[in-house]
Amino acid sequence: xxxxxxxxxxWGSLPISKEPPLIMHIxxxxxxxxxxxxxxxxxxxKPLGMTNRISKNCCIIAASYEAKNRGVKVGMGxxxxxxxxxxxxxxxxxxxxxxxxxxxxxxxMKSYSPDVKMKSIDEGIIDFHGTRNFINDRPLEEIAHEIxxxxxxxxxxxxxxxxxxxPNRFLAKLAANLHKPDGLDIIDHNNLLQVxxxxxLTDLPGIARHYEARLNAAGIFTPLDFINTPADTLRHxxxxxxxxxxxxxxxxxxxxxxxxxxxxxVGRQFALDKRTNDDKELxxxxxxxxxTTGKKLRFNGADARGIIVWAGxxxxxxxxxxxxxxxxxxxxxxxxxxxxxxxxxRPRHSPLxxxxxxxxxxxPTTRGQPSLFDEVNREERLTEAVDExxxxxxxxxxxxxxxxxxxxxxxxKIPFTGTRYLDLLFKxxx
Amino acid sequence: xxxxxxxxxxxVITRFKARGEPAYLxxxxxxxxxGEDITFTELGLRHPTKKGxxxxxxxxxxxxxxxxxxxxxxxxxxxxxxxxxxGES
Numbered sequence: 084x085x086x087x088x089x090x091x092x093x094w095g096s097l098p099i100s101k102e103p104p105l106i107m108h109i110x111x112x113x114x115x116x117x118x119x120x121x122x123x124x125x126x127x128x129k130p131l132g133m134t135n136r137i138s139k140n141c142c143i144i145a146a147s148y149e150a151k152n153r154g155v156k157v158g159m160g161x162x163x164x165x166x167x168x169x170x171x172x173x174x175x176x177x178x179x180x181x182x183x184x185x186x187x188x189x190x191x192m193k194s195y196s197p198d199v200k201m202k203s204i205d206e207g208i209i210d211f212h213g214t215r216n217f218i219n220d221r222p223l224e225e226i227a228h229e230i231x232x233x234x235x236x237x238x239x240x241x242x243x244x245x246x247x248x249x250p251n252r253f254l255a256k257l258a259a260n261l262h263k264p265d266g267l268d269i270i271d272h273n274n275l276l277q278v279x280x281x282x283x284l285t286d287l288p289g290i291a292r293h294y295e296a297r298l299n300a301a302g303i304f305t306p307l308d309f310i311n312t313p314a315d316t317l318r319h320x321x322x323x324x325x326x327x328x329x330x331x332x333x334x335x336x337x338x339x340x341x342x343x344x345x346x347x348x349v350g351r352q353f354a355l356d357k358r359t360n361d362d363k364e365l366x367x368x369x370x371x372x373x374x375t376t377g378k379k380l381r382f383n384g385a386d387a388r389g390i391i392v393w394a395g396x397x398x399x400x401x402x403x404x405x406x407x408x409x410x411x412x413x414x415x416x417x418x419x420x421x422x423x424x425x426x427x428x429r430p431r432h433s434p435l436x437x438x439x440x441x442x443x444x445x446x447p448t449t450r451g452q453p454s455l456f457d458e459v460n461r462e463e464r465l466t467e468a469v470d471e472x473x474x475x476x477x478x479x480x481x482x483x484x485x486x487x488x489x490x491x492x493x494x495x496k497i498p499f500t501g502t503r504y505l506d507l508l509f510k511x512x513x
Numbered sequence: 514x515x516x517x518x519x520x521x522x523x524x525v526i527t528r529f530k531a532r533g534e535p536a537y538l539x540x541x542x543x544x545x546x547x548g549e550d551i552t553f554t555e556l557g558l559r560h561p562t563k564k565g566x567x568x569x570x571x572x573x574x575x576x577x578x579x580x581x582x583x584x585x586x587x588x589x590x591x592x593x594x595x596x597x598x599x600g601e602s
Contacts, residue, residue, distance in 0.1 A: 118558065121558050122573035125575065125578075126514075126580075183558075183561065236535060237534075
């Protein structure tokens with residue numbers, strides 16, 4: 084089958100996949116705002132914006148449909164959002180609440196198939212391949228209705244969920260986006276072209292303005308143009324890589340997105356509560372970012388060899404410094420010392436508005452291999468002991484004295500792009 | 514819309530249903546706060562959280578006008594009224 088596909092691909096004549104639609108994409112859209120509206124009836128039908136920490140410079144990380152319909156977008160600053168909707172209600176996020184909703188959603192999904200992948204805190208995929216007997220050959224549409232009703236029964240009647248069903252992950256997600264909120268759509272070979280005909284390029288998951296411009300430059304203006312473009316043209320005029328063939332197959336309903344994602348980097352960032360370039364103010368916050376990055380690194384069983392430290396300045400400039408070391412590292416002390424060395428090189432002519440640290444060049448950890456140097460072993464044992472204590476009594480029960488100020492201010496963010504850290508972050512209710 | 518932090522212990526009468534939708538099996542029915550009885554008409558959401566090692570069940574309740582965040586400490590067996598969101602009556 085794969086050889087046939089590769090051959091057809093080479094000849095640029097791959098037909099639309101006739102695979103039955105067995106992938107279900109479930110998406111609690113506007114999840115944080117919707118959860119708050121479920122919890123607090125007085126917020127229902129009102130424009131609502133969510134932020135991690137209310138401050139003058141904060142930005143909207145989630146918005147209710149009532150706010151989105153009036154032009155408020157995720158990522159917008161509070162000032163701009165209030166210009167559009169003066170009566171916009173702003174709430175700080177309540178992570179344990181969203182974790183509970185996530186757990187309920189995941190539990191319901193896992194009751195239908197062993198092959199469930201949670202893509203983020205508010206969306207996931209059920210792969211129904213090989214489960215036909217288990218679900219008694221019931222149509223997936225019926226199961227989708229059942230999932231919607233179970234969620235309402237477990238969480239509340241305000242909870243709405245978008246469900247899409249398709250032959251691959253891409254089309255299932257596209258289907259889930261068609262009729263928000265509370266939609267249920269199926270895309271298969273029968274209606275694929277019809278659906279594409281009704282959409283714009285940026286309606287396709289993964290195609291944002293930047294990709295749209297590249298497609299436009301190659302004479303591709305609609306999803307129908309896109310699917311009718313040969314793989315060769317996509318490779319030579321648009322993507323210049325293997326990504327072209329992936330899009331060629333993805334658009335036709337073949338699965339190319341089921342590879343597990345490889346951990347490339349871990350990091351943290353913080354939009355400063357006060358604009359400053361004063362070490363006394365910045366270092367507790369910076370140290371705290373380093374320690375939380377170290378926790379993520381160790382949680383993933385990885386060591387790093389590189390660090391990037393970056394900052395945004397009040398003048399609008401961006402600054403970053405990076406360095407790769409020969410030996411790998413994973414303890415909080417090592418991360419902080421290396422990151423601080425880079426951070427001290429930052430420009431001093433303007434206050435900072437945001438700062439961040441990222442560890443890269445990750446590899447499976449070498450922890451457990453004793454070093455020739457006793458000092459290294461001591462530090463590794465100390466890190467292990469601190470992690471164990473925090474594991475037992477809650478995150479950051481033990482931490483560096485210097486991070487005390489930072490811990491009070493830097494709030495735990497909710498990871499949008501994956502569920503990898505949820506267990507780590509919410510161990511003590513965050 | 515006004516958010517008022519309270520954080521005061523309160524008396525609560527709770528109803529435990531034998532059957533029904535899982536979200537609504539346990540529901541605070543009435544609360545006495547500052548000598549006044551408040552009857553709840555809707556449970557918005559119940560979710561668990563932790564304060565240190567203590568398990569807290571958070572109940573977001575409504576009396577039809579205001580919303581209330583009630584916290585039940587499963588170890589100390591106490592009810593705390595955490596916040597009131599004053600609605601538009």
